[in-house]
Amino acid sequence: MSEKWRAFNPEILPMPFAVMDYELAQPIKEILTTLISNSDAGYLGKIPELPVALSQFAQLRWQWKVEPSQVKIAPDVGVGVIEIARLLINPGEKILINTPVYYNFYNWIKELRCEVVDAPLKEENLHYSLDLIEIEKCYQAGVKLHILCNPHNPVGSLYSKSDLQQLAELAMRYHVIILSDEIHAPLVYSENTFTPFLSVSDTAKEVGFAFLSATKAFNIAGLKCAQIVAQSEKNLATLNSIPTAVHSRASLFGAVASAVAYKDCHDWLNAVIRELDSSRYYLKELIEQTNLPVGYRVPDCSYFGWLDLRGAHLSGDIAQHFLDKGKIAIAPGNFYGPTGAGFIRINFATSRELIHDAMTRITKALT
Ligand SMILES: Cc1ncc(COP(=O)(O)O)c(C=O)c1O
Incomplete structure (x- = not known):
């Protein structure tokens, strides 16, 4: 098994890795x-x-x-x-x-x-x-x-x-x-x-x-x-x-x-881009439904949700906070330099079911 499936206990949803949950071409x-x-x-x-x-x-x-x-x-x-x-x-x-x-x-x-x-x-x-x-x-x-x-x-x-x-x-x-x-x-x-x-x-x-x-x-x-x-x-x-x-x-x-x-593999790639395209908007829909202070701009490329949680005023070890309260692994924004503080990065290159599950867990961690 690759890193994504070994890094955390099975009850944790692993969302920080830059890989996709799709079948290979x-x-x-x-x-x-x-x-x-x-x-x-x-x-x-x-x-x-x-x-x-x-x-x-x-x-x-x-x-x-x-x-x-x-x-x-x-x-x-x-x-x-x-x-x-x-x-x-x-x-x-x-x-x-x-x-x-x-x-x-x-x-x-x-x-x-x-x-x-x-x-x-x-x-x-x-x-x-x-x-x-x-x-x-x-x-x-x-x-x-x-x-x-x-x-x-x-x-x-x-x-x-x-x-x-x-x-x-x-x-x-x-x-x-x-x-x-x-x-x-x-x-x-x-x-x-x-x-x-x-x-x-x-x-x-x-x-x-x-x-x-x-x-x-x-x-x-x-x-x-x-x-x-x-x-x-x-x-x-x-x-x-x-x-x-x-x-x-x-x-x-x-x-x-x-x-x-x-x-x-052009057809496969085009199909993946279509799937990611719908997932980036699905994530937006889910975020809007939460009514939580989460900012998100639909990305122009790739499969990362760069979520702005600056309004949630979290402090301390953000990754640990999400692990403990939401049972979800995310990449904390400060990994990406000081200007990433207050953000988290999640990966939406997965099924709709897991994107939904991720947002449920994120909501739990923020409420
Ligand atoms: C911008 C960027 N560069 C490089 C890499 C890693 O590439 P490699 O494994 O080929 O070093 C990643 C992986 O996510 C990435 O996002």
Whole structure:
């Protein structure tokens, strides 16, 4: 059993993990079953079909032109970011993030022995955007790398093309490299547009690297595989100088399943997005029925409910409060940086029955 089902006692509803409770896509099941039935579980070697499949997926979904030769494989996004960062930064130097943001950004920066600098997202009625003025101040103050979460976990926002273009210009002016974590990109709802950072301008290509993966959207995180993309001569030279072991430390299962996911699982992905689309509104309906002081903006992407409980004035260990009073595990907002305090993140990529159960337990914990 994976982490979600081992972390808590069975009476606790586990809602903090970034995985979906849906059946895997049939082509992924088939390719994995074939490997297993052939007792073929060896090391990952050459797999040219994966960069080709990613390139076709990026063109089809985001009209982003990626050459297969611009793609390298890594065991996961975290390893990819760390391996690229190691080539660009020394311990003690500054890395910028925009909180509230995926908590492992803090862990990656710690692993690099670098210093975290934060330019929090601007928030207006739960609409979040980049604070370009604050970002420029941080760049001026000596930031070397900026880890961007595009699209954004946990707040479920997308950045505009114009903001990303301006960000690229700032990065060029202050010699900052942007590492754009785009793992949630395939899970964008149909009324919205995901903008790959490297696609916004030639400047973005000069200052950026992108980190993609099929593992979030196709629910195969345990299989371990991600892709790194560079699209300028200089950044491609950096990408090509990562240790060759970064490729072979990815898993055979992850790489094979990712190629199939990008190539053959569009219908499954579209069906999942439709299901999540209805669930994000179902969660809104349930929240409105509670009459509790819970703020929620229907997200633009992915499957997180970023619930604003600032009006509930909870104090102390919020996660423990929900475990004790509601028998539900949630991710407390302060995991995502100081600007997340007063929020919780839950995952609605599950059945309606469990979304309902989650809201019943949250209500119990708040009353
Ligand atoms: C923004 C973001 N980046 C990275 C990851 C983890 O990716 P990986 O397991 O490939 O390191 C997650 C997982 O939820 C995430 O939300």
